Every structure is written in C-alpha cells, then in structure tokens.
C-alpha cells in the first residue's frame with residue numbers, strides 16, 4: 001500500500017510520548033497522541049523506574065492513538081538504554097527496574113575491568129566504559145535473591161513489549177548497549193557472560209529492527225521491532241545527505257559521533273572511550289556519551305524551575321552573559337548522579353580557579369558553553385579516530401530547539417550545524433516500521449531523503465574567527481592534551 005499510520009512509543013528519562021506517524025513515499029507527518037512525565041522514584045536508598053506506570057501510560061497512549069486512527073497498522077517501542085527488568089520462570093517481574101543513575105554500581109566498573117582487562121573488554125564488545133552499562137548493573141546484583149530466581153533479563157522496551165503482547169524478545173540495537181554483545185557477530189558473547197560470572201539463561205534470542213514482535217493483546221495491534229534503543233532511532237532520522245556528517249542526538253544526553261560501516265577498535269579509540277553501538281541496518285553508531293542537557297535539567301530542579309517557559313527565560317538570560325567565562329568538563333562523573341547540580345558546578349569552577357557563576361543565567365551560560373565545547377571535542381575525536389571527514393554537524397532531538405546551544409556548537413566545531421528534527425527518535429521509529437510494512441523502501445539514505453521532504457530544519461553558520469577562542473577554551477578544560 002502507499003501509506004501507513006503507525007504509532008511510535010518513545011520513552012525518555014524525563015518524559016515519554018506516544019506519537020502517531022502517517023508515512024508515505026512522499027514524507028512523514030507526526031502528531032502526538034499522549035505525553036507524560038517520567039523520572040526516578042527513590043525507595044529507601046535505591047533509585048527506580050516506575051515500570052508499571054510506564055506500562056499504564058503507554059497503554060493509555062495506544063488507546064488514544066487507536067481511537068483517533070482505527071487504521072493504525074503497527075506500533076514500535078524505543079527507550080533509553082542499559083536498564084532492565086528480571087523475570088522469574090513464570091514471567092513475573094522480580095523487583096522494580098533500577099535507574100541507571102543509582103549508586104549500586106559505584107566501584108563495580110573498576111572491579112570488572114580489573115578482572116577482565118580493559119583491552120579484552122573493548123576488543124570483545126567495542127563499548128565505551130560507562131559505570132551503568134548493564135554488565136556492571138548485573139554484576140552489582142549478582143548475589144541478590146532476585147538474580148537467583150531470574151530466568152530472563154529484558155531491557156525496558158522489550159519489557160513493555162512483553163507486557164503488551166505476552167511475547168518475550170530482545171532487540172539487538174539496545175542489546176548492544178549492555179556491554180554483553182560481541183561487537184563483531186552481534187550475538188551475545190557467551191565467553192564474556194561466563195567470565196563475568198553472569199547466568200547465561202538470562203540472555204534470550206535476539207531480534208532485529210523490522211522483525212515482527214507479537215500483537216498487543218488488548219487491541220490486536222501488531223508490534224514491530226524498531227531500533228529499540230532511542231539513539232538508534234534518532235540516528236536513522238538524521239536528515240543528512242551523503243556520509244560526511246556528524247550527529248549530536250541531544251536530549252538528557254548528547255550522543256555525539258558518526259555512522260560507520262565497521263567498528264573502530266583501536267587503542268586510541270578505547271583511550272578516548274568511544275563506543276561502537278549497533279545501529280539499524282547493520283551500521284555502527286560510533287559515538288561518545290556527553291553528559292548533555294541533564295546538567296541544565298538537574299540545575300533547574302534545584303532552582304525549582306521546570307517548564308518550557310523557564311528554559312526559555314534561562315537561555316535568554318544566558319545569551320546575554322559573557323561568552324566562555326567559567327567552563328567545566330561536563331563529562332566529569334561528578335555530574336552523573338542526581339543531586340544539587342549548581343553546587344557541583346560551583347565547586348568545579350572554584351577548584352579550577354575560575355569565577356563561580358552568580359545567577360541561574362550565569363550557571364546556564366557556563367553549562368551551555370561547556371556543552372558546546374564537549375560537542376566540539378567529541379565531533380573532532382570521532383572524525384579523527386574513524387578517519388571519516390565531517391562537513392556538517394546535525395543536531396537532532398529536543399536540543400535542536402536550543403538556539404544558543406546550536407549556534408555555540410557551530411562556533412565551537414567551526415562547522416555548519418543543521419538543527420532538527422526535534423522528534424527524530426519518533427520519526428526513526430516510525431520509518432523502520434513503515435519500511436517493514438512495505439510502504440517505503442531502501443536503505444537509510446533513502447529514508448533520510450524521504451525525511452528531508454517536509455521537515456523544518458534550521459541552519460547555523462559558525463561565526464567567523466570564533467575557532468581560536470574555542471581552541472583556547474579546550475586547552476583550559478583539558479590542559480594535558
């Protein structure tokens with residue numbers, strides 16, 4: 001057929017949405033059926049996700065989408081990576097999924113790396129070392145009663161899909177973020193699983209984007225596996241022409257990198273902590289996690305600010321602040337956990353002999369400048385380490401709305417920035433479904449060409465002569481390099 005209406009469920013750390021996409025070879029139009037807040041729930045000492053509430057909201061969104069579009073042909077689900085639920089032999093959930101920012105993994109990365117060897121681990125999985133990778137979360141929980149009873153580990157999108165359909169499966173793009181997949185074969189590394197002392201029974205059969213993944217029992221709606229990792233969907237929807245582009249998938253995190261046909265597993269790549277995550281169509285998402293707008297979101301929480309108008313106010317104020325004043329290394333792990341973010345930024349400024357920002361606008365400027373600097377660093381390293389020339393930087397996701405960040409990223413990188421689409425993740429999710437349904441055809445470049453028709457994109461030219469100041473800023477923040 002020439003057209004399909006599909007639902008894209010996209011769960012982020014701060015909010016979830018159910019979008020409806022009308023896809024045809026002429027383009028995609030997107031509308032929101034349901035949106036809800038998401039966030040951690042602290043029970044005693046542990047940060048959790050409220051998995052049953054997520055399920056309830058997803059179902060409410062699907063009902064709303066169905067009511068408006070009885071011709072809905074399929075649904076695809078994506079979310080943030082690495083987090084999971086454990087199921088017992090009856091398929092029951094063993095405890096609430098734990099949030100990746102929880103402290104239970106403190107020190108675990110170092111212990112596992114000491115045991116397995118950083119080089120071997122990188123050569124096997126191709127993954128950057130992040131303290132919350134599923135490998136480390138599972139290791140931290142290996143002696144718990146839940147683990148003893150566990151028969152299956154399902155990542156968040158697969159868990160929701162299981163509850164909707166009764167069918168358990170594991171989608172490969174998200175599985176690649178666990179640090180338990182073999183980067184070459186894209187199958188579970190049984191060797192690594194054994195050496196890490198994890199039960200092999202937890203890791204079930206893998207499915208690929210485009211595979212069918214059951215039927216939502218309540219409404220008979222087919223589920224199609226997409227890139228269930230949100231970043232995999234977002235990269236599908238980078239509206240680039242050709243291959244000489246870098247992307248910043250910019251939301252709670254900034255995922256900064258390039259798309260490659262093969263992984264890069266060099267010593268330099270490992271030292272720079274670049275990751276080779278599995279993309280749609282066998283591509284490699286060669287990128288690094290930059291701490292992202294989390295730093296601003298968490299500062300806003302400390303200031304008692306939360307809505308879109310508050311962000312606009314802060315950014316307007318920040319734009320009037322002097323450029324490249326105080327700068328911090330946003331990727332310092334000190335900024336990872338929840339808590340008083342302005343206090344941590346102030347401490348970092350003071351420790352490096354810089355003036356401490358004095359107002360929310362001042363802090364916001366420091367955050368946005370520091371983020372643009374981190375984008376520069378990651379774009380340049382991605383290009384150098386992979387040998388891929390980059391002519392433009394695409395910013396997709398919510399951060400594409402942040403005009404200050406987009407302009408500063410262009411200035412810092414010395415490259416044109418193309419901003420948008422804001423809803424890249426939902427668009428990538430929908431396009432993979434539409435292709436599986438036979439409505440659109442071809443590879444990622446064809447899907448991207450289709451996307452360029454009709455998306456509102458905004459271009460930013462780098463300010464001339466800005467590079468030297470950003471080069472100097474880089475030396476200030478990373479003096480040893």
Ligand code: LFR
Nearest residue numbers: 079080081082230231253289
């Ligand atoms: C972005 C993202 C990143 C992943 C982080 C934690 O939403 O999925 O790709 O590193 O969340 O899961």
